[in-house]
Amino acid sequence: MTGGASEGEEGVTLDLLKMKMADFAKERDWDRFHSPRNLLLALLRIGQWFMFDGHSQVGEVGELSEIFQWRGEVPKGLPGWKEEEKQHLGEELSDVLLYLVRLSDICGIDLGKAALRKVGLNALKYPVGVCNKAYSSSKYEGKDNNVGSQSNGSES
């Protein structure tokens, strides 16, 4: 699929991204590089794996983390961030999503279905009424889960 720039902008689906990534790789004869292991390393790597990518030592999750590194806690909505900083964040979030979509596709996992199923499992594991006042799991005790919620009035 090689449609126009605005294609799919209204309600982007995982299937559309999956097709875009498949076309991107096919058009460049990069299918041979998009193995499960390579895609996982592209997300997480420390070190180099690809011939045109000699300068980067961290994977996309690392690049995403670098944006938040040393900023301390960041309020929701990112007040005070410049537009180009938000755009950069969008790019790094997209890289993570795109590699995850591609990794799922290459592994034969329907990511949308798997994620929906997982949302259901999460709801069973953390029932409303038990968890809506305070986290009962010691895993989360002592953590401030409402950091920044006053900045835009949204709940986490």
Ligand SMILES: Nc1ccn([C@H]2C[C@H](O)[C@@H](COP(=O)(O)OP(=O)(O)OP(=O)(O)O)O2)c(=O)n1
């Ligand atoms: N073999 C490759 C190389 C790149 N991409 C796509 C998926 C990502 O969305 C993006 C990653 O490109 P880069 O490795 O150039 O990473 P960045 O765009 O983050 O550039 P930089 O590392 O310079 O910040 O390109 C891909 O599908 N397969």
